[in-house]
Amino acid sequence: MHDNPFRPGFGISPPMLAGRDALLDEWREVFGLGAWSPYRAALVTGMRGVGKTVLLNAVEDAALAHDWTVVHGTLHAGLIDALEHDRLPAMLQEQDPDAVSREVTGLTVSQLGGVRTDVQQRYDREPRLESMLARLVELAEARGAGLLVSLDEVSKASLEQLRRIAIAVQHLMREDRRIAIVAAGVPASIAAALDADGLTFFRRAQQVRLDTLTLPETRAAVAEPVRSRGRTIGEAALERAARASEGYPYLVQSIGARAWEYTPSTSEITTDAVQHAVEVAYAAMGESVIVPALRGLSSRDRDYLLAMAQDDEPASTAVVAERMETTAGNAARQRARLLDGGIIVAPARGLVGFAIPRMREHLREHPHDAQLGMPTKARESFRA
Numbered sequence: 001m002h003d004n005p006f007r008p009g010f011g012i013s014p015p016m017l018a019g020r021d022a023l024l025d026e027w028r029e030v031f032g033l034g035a036w037s038p039y040r041a042a043l044v045t046g047m048r049g050v051g052k053t054v055l056l057n058a059v060e061d062a063a064l065a066h067d068w069t070v071v072h073g074t075l076h077a078g079l080i081d082a083l084e085h086d087r088l089p090a091m092l093q094e095q096d097p098d099a100v101s102r103e104v105t106g107l108t109v110s111q112l113g114g115v116r117t118d119v120q121q122r123y124d125r126e127p128r129l130e131s132m133l134a135r136l137v138e139l140a141e142a143r144g145a146g147l148l149v150s151l152d153e154v155s156k157a158s159l160e161q162l163r164r165i166a167i168a169v170q171h172l173m174r175e176d177r178r179i180a181i182v183a184a185g186v187p188a189s190i191a192a193a194l195d196a197d198g199l200t201f202f203r204r205a206q207q208v209r210l211d212t213l214t215l216p217e218t219r220a221a222v223a224e225p226v227r228s229r230g231r232t233i234g235e236a237a238l239e240r241a242a243r244a245s246e247g248y249p250y251l252v253q254s255i256g257a258r259a260w261e262y263t264p265s266t267s268e269i270t271t272d273a274v275q276h277a278v279e280v281a282y283a284a285m286g287e288s289v290i291v292p293a294l295r296g297l298s299s300r301d302r303d304y305l306l307a308m309a310q311d312d313e314p315a316s317t318a319v320v321a322e323r324m325e326t327t328a329g330n331a332a333r334q335r336a337r338l339l340d341g342g343i344i345v346a347p348a349r350g351l352v353g354f355a356i357p358r359m360r361e362h363l364r365e366h367p368h369d370a371q372l373g374m375p376t377k378a379r380e381s382f383r384a
């Protein structure tokens with residue numbers, strides 16, 4: 001009947017970005033008034049699937065709405081190269097047609113071999129990244145706006161790329177130019193960035209820790225898209241969907257999408273549809289979220305999680321250490337790393353809980369996912 005409004009997956013903006021309005025207002029202030037705000041340099045962090053990428057998308061949209069120029073990049077080894085040789089030259093060519101005539105009079109564009117050569121010509125003398133960003137800021141300021149640099153997926157492997165961009169941005173900030181930067185990554189990567197040499201600039205940045213959604217926000221994230229597409233969802237079904245997601249944005253979309261498509265041609269989304277959706281969405285969590293999260297951990301870290309999974313509630317750190325047959329001091333190291341990785345939370349002193357919904361249940365059902373060497377069900381069937 002209607003297209004499914006929900007957007008399960010990663011990096012795809014949801015139909016309703018719930019619970020982030022107050023936060024986005026901070027950035028709107030940066031883009032609106034150009035007044036000084038700590039959000040001019042911000043680091044966004046939070047566990048996998050909590051909504052970092054779609055928040056960055058919304059920040060970029062807010063910037064564009066205020067006529068700012070946006071340079072967006074996903075950090076990887078080739079980012080600086082791509083920016084210097086392709087993306088920034090293309091943006092400059094579009095915004096700065098004078099670049100060619102001022103520098104290379106007498107030659108036409110085609111004689112120089114196209115966009116890249118023309119624009120590079122002008123920027124070759126200084127470090128290119130910085131001078132190109134400087135020119136983009138200048139052009140933006142001339143129309144009363146500024147430049148936003150938005151970087152996703154900060155990782156340990158790409159700190160050098162982040163450092164080079166940060167240095168360029170920092171220089172421009174010191175000159176009081178209208179430039180803002182926002183970078184996002186999982187907690188362990190952001191922690192590595194804060195520790196790294198040459199990235200001290202970020203230690204003064206605004207830290208934004210994205211949390212899961214509250215129950216009212218979760219309900220709105222489900223109900224609003226349903227209503228706006230002309231369907232209904234009853235109170236019991238809505239409550240079930242919201243609670244089952246635990247406010248984890250990835251699950252909100254995953255459950256919403258599956259509830260929507262259960263009987264897409266009826267007008268109401270029933271509790272039956274939600275029940276079915278929750279089961280399917282839970283089952284899909286393993287491959288899409290939990291296994292990828294476990295993959296980045298050491299086997300000791302995974303042992304810690306298995307020891308935690310024996311309890312139905314947040315586990316006591318002392319009991320976890322005992323189950324691991326190690327000292328509290330040794331277990332504290334795993335605990336710190338898992339907290340940093342956004343895998344566990346510490347709901348109270350001496351307690352640890354799972355940050356990602358369904359991880360406990362997944363580890364109980366598939367302990368071999370935590371202990372890669374352990375025999376799987378398939379292998380075990382050959383031993384009988």
Ligand SMILES: Nc1ncnc2c1ncn2[C@@H]1O[C@H](COP(=O)(O)OP(=O)(O)OP(=O)(O)O)[C@@H](O)[C@H]1O
Nearest residue numbers: 009010011014018048049050051052053054249250
């Ligand atoms: N505030 C929100 N309201 C509703 N849905 C959301 C919200 N934030 C994120 N989502 C949905 O959650 C899913 C995950 O979001 P996103 O890809 O931004 O997470 P992430 O934090 O960037 O994850 P990763 O660490 O893997 O990069 C997407 O389907 C997105 O549409």
Ligand SMILES: [Mg+2]
Nearest residue numbers: 010011052053
């Ligand atoms: Mg992301």
